[in-house]
Each structure stands twice: as structure tokens, then as C-alpha cells.
Amino acid sequence: MVNRMFRTALLSMAACGIALAAHAQTPAPATPAPATPAPATAAVADPVVARVNGEELHQSDVTRMVSQLPPQVQQMPIEMIYPAVLDQLVSGKLVAAAGYKDKLADSPEVKDEIKRAEERAVQRAYIQKEVKARITAKSLDDAYQAFLKQNPPQEEVKAAHILVEKEDEAKAILAELKKGGDFAKIAKEKSKDTVAAQAGGDLGYFTKDAMVEPFANAAFAMKKGEVSKEPVKTQFGYHIIKVEDKRTQPAPTLDEVKPQLEQTLSKDIVTALVDELRAGAKVETFQMDGSPMPKEEPKAAEPAPAAAAPAPAAEPKKN
Structure with missing residues (x-):
């Protein structure tokens, strides 16, 4: 039996509208069309796990939902959590279909949510593209050499x-x-x-x-x-x-530390990327109520250090 934590996670996902968001860009037809049999190769690669009023749910839908669950739940055997996941997917399809029937896909709230979700997806895609382009063989090798200097063999x-x-x-x-x-x-x-x-x-x-x-x-x-x-x-x-x-101690090879180096490089690249975008943009910020931000008063210039007093002339030696 699936434990309470798993059921709570599923209900939370449903409450947050994950099922609706997943299908928001593919409105269900008013009259469900008969299911079209998938090619044999596609069926093997991503088999149908359920049909809801003729609309198919695939193995990839189950995998996607499991990936959104808490790590503790993801570690459970798939055989244990599969029935509850499938049940939630079916429920999500039914709720989404009812929402489309009521034309909620055209509501300002749903359109705004879809726009924000799309913006987040575009952000992720852009960052992934830039990180992939900027992590080169040379940047990895430079990071590896720096790592070896910072971590000498013991x-x-x-x-x-x-x-x-x-x-x-x-x-x-x-x-x-x-x-x-x-x-x-x-x-x-x-x-x-x-x-x-x-x-x-x-x-x-x-x-x-x-x-x-x-x-x-x-x-x-x-x-x-x-x-x-x-x-x-x-x-x-x-x-x-x-x-x-x-x-x-033998030094680790590049392949052994590559995931660690890529993670560090990715963070640096994202920081640099945001700095570059900010440098080329006109950004205006305001307080929570929309009023202007208080201007920072310029710091008073520090007084210049006083000139050192000249050293006294050496007295002539007395005979």
C-alpha cells in the first residue's frame, strides 16, 4: 500500500494544477476522436498505459509525474507507486477535460499561468543552450588544471x-x-x-x-x-x-572530476550571463508600493592622508 507521504505528494501536485498545466496547450476536442493505433515501434518505445475517453496516456506520462515527486517517493519501487500514479494521471485528465469543456483555457488566469510557465521553460532552455556552448574542451581543461593546483596530491x-x-x-x-x-x-x-x-x-x-x-x-x-x-x-x-x-596519492583524471567541474563552470557561466544581460539592458526598479527607490547618498570623499613631515637634516659631526 502506498504510504501517506506519497498520496499527499500526488494530491499536492493535483492541487497546484500540474495535471492542468501539462495539458493546457493541447485542448481536448468537444467530441473525442477515436484513438489512432500508434506504430509498432512507437508502442514499444512509449506504450499506452491508459485511455480516458479515447485520449491516450503513455508510459512517458508516468515517468514525468514520478520525476516531479519528492526524492523519498522516487526511490520506491515503481511497482509500488505505479497504481497511484496512474490513478492520479487519469483523474488529472478528467479534471482537465472538464475545465476545457467550461472554456477555462481561455480564462485570463489560465492564460497568465501558461505564459509564466512558458517563460520559465524558455529561461531554462536559454541557460542550457548557453552553458552547453560555453563549456568547451579548453574551459574544462583550464578548470581541471586549476583544480589540480588547488588540490595537490597527498x-x-x-x-x-x-x-x-x-x-x-x-x-x-x-x-x-x-x-x-x-x-x-x-x-x-x-x-x-x-x-x-x-x-x-x-x-x-x-x-x-x-x-x-x-x-x-x-x-x-x-x-x-x-x-x-x-x-x-x-x-x-x-x-x-x-x-x-x-x-x-594519484591525481584524479579529468573524467573523474568532470561532473564536479561542469557544475562549477555552469554556476560561473550563469552568473556571467546574467551580468552580461544586465549590462546591455535598461533596468528600473521600484519599491513594493511602486514608489521610487530612495537614492543612495554619495559617500563623502575620505580626506587625503597628511603629508609626512620632512626628516630633520643630519647635524654635522663635531670635531
Whole structure:
């Protein structure tokens, strides 16, 4: 059963006139025409999911409505929410048809809403066009080089550890290791860190800021292949650390950071685009009641700093 949040979201969408807006530019005919069978390829690509007085609803209509729902609802299995979505689409069609029958499509309120919706769509289309045109291979590469300078590669350590509760336990394990005990085997048997223990205590590669300070300081001070000489205490217990490798963190490739760079570039482009449009336009703004904006008083010029007094002449040396 679809939960209350989903039903509330659907009702809210209906109340806001989403169904009406979706079909506002395609008035329903006074007498519904018989449905025309779609070509086989179109039917497969976008199958009919319902007919309301002969007017078809397609799978794409369901997808569109789901995309407008809250993220929590969108994450639900489509099989769970499909019946309620389809029911709402059918209801929306019926309400819209009734509105067209009453000639509400010609009302000033609906025409104004359609005009505003069209304006928003044109805004989005224009911004998308400009962003696409201005994000070039060169601008992406420049942003990538700047990213690499701002995020220099860090040193990384690959280490394994054995975590126990008491210092005496840790010292006993150190003694066992000195006698030739197998680090990975002991980690699997005795470490409290059950996740790392399954891999013989392996923690993989990590940067210094990824670990708690006492652990990180000890690990980064050790040499490759070295085991900590004393247990390292943290809030989790006592650690015996084995450093397996050290390296400089590999720089991310352009493809790895491309989405992040495109997002940053898009924001900069939109800001620049609006600035350009404002620079070439005559913009007049007024207060909420339509009266003129108060003029800003020019700032008083700051007094120029006083000239420094001349240094006194050096006195002649007395013989």
C-alpha cells in the first residue's frame, strides 16, 4: 500500500494544477476522436498505459509525474507507486477535460499561468543552450588544471592493524609477532575491528586526515614494512600497526572530476550571463508600493592622508 507521504505528494501536485498545466496547450476536442493505433515501434518505445475517453496516456506520462515527486517517493519501487500514479494521471485528465469543456483555457488566469510557465521553460532552455556552448574542451581543461593546483596530491599510507581493548593484550600480541607470528592470521583471530580483520587487518590506502590523530601520526612516522614498536592508544582501544606501503596519492583524471567541474563552470557561466544581460539592458526598479527607490547618498570623499613631515637634516659631526 502506498504510504501517506506519497498520496499527499500526488494530491499536492493535483492541487497546484500540474495535471492542468501539462495539458493546457493541447485542448481536448468537444467530441473525442477515436484513438489512432500508434506504430509498432512507437508502442514499444512509449506504450499506452491508459485511455480516458479515447485520449491516450503513455508510459512517458508516468515517468514525468514520478520525476516531479519528492526524492523519498522516487526511490520506491515503481511497482509500488505505479497504481497511484496512474490513478492520479487519469483523474488529472478528467479534471482537465472538464475545465476545457467550461472554456477555462481561455480564462485570463489560465492564460497568465501558461505564459509564466512558458517563460520559465524558455529561461531554462536559454541557460542550457548557453552553458552547453560555453563549456568547451579548453574551459574544462583550464578548470581541471586549476583544480589540480588547488588540490595537490597527498601522501598516502597502506597499513593493517590489530585492535584490542587492553594494553596487556596488545603487548602480548607484539611479543608473538616478534617471535615470527603471522600478522594477518592474528588480526583475523583477535582484532576487534571485525571488518578489517576479515582482510587480515588491511585498511587499504588512506591520507593522514582520514584517521584519528594518534593512529595517523604513528602510521605516517613509520617506514614501509615496519610494525609499531609499542601499542598505539586511541579512543577505540590499542592498535598494533603494520605499514605495508607508502605512496603519493594519484591525481584524479579529468573524467573523474568532470561532473564536479561542469557544475562549477555552469554556476560561473550563469552568473556571467546574467551580468552580461544586465549590462546591455535598461533596468528600473521600484519599491513594493511602486514608489521610487530612495537614492543612495554619495559617500563623502575620505580626506587625503597628511603629508609626512620632512626628516630633520643630519647635524654635522663635531670635531
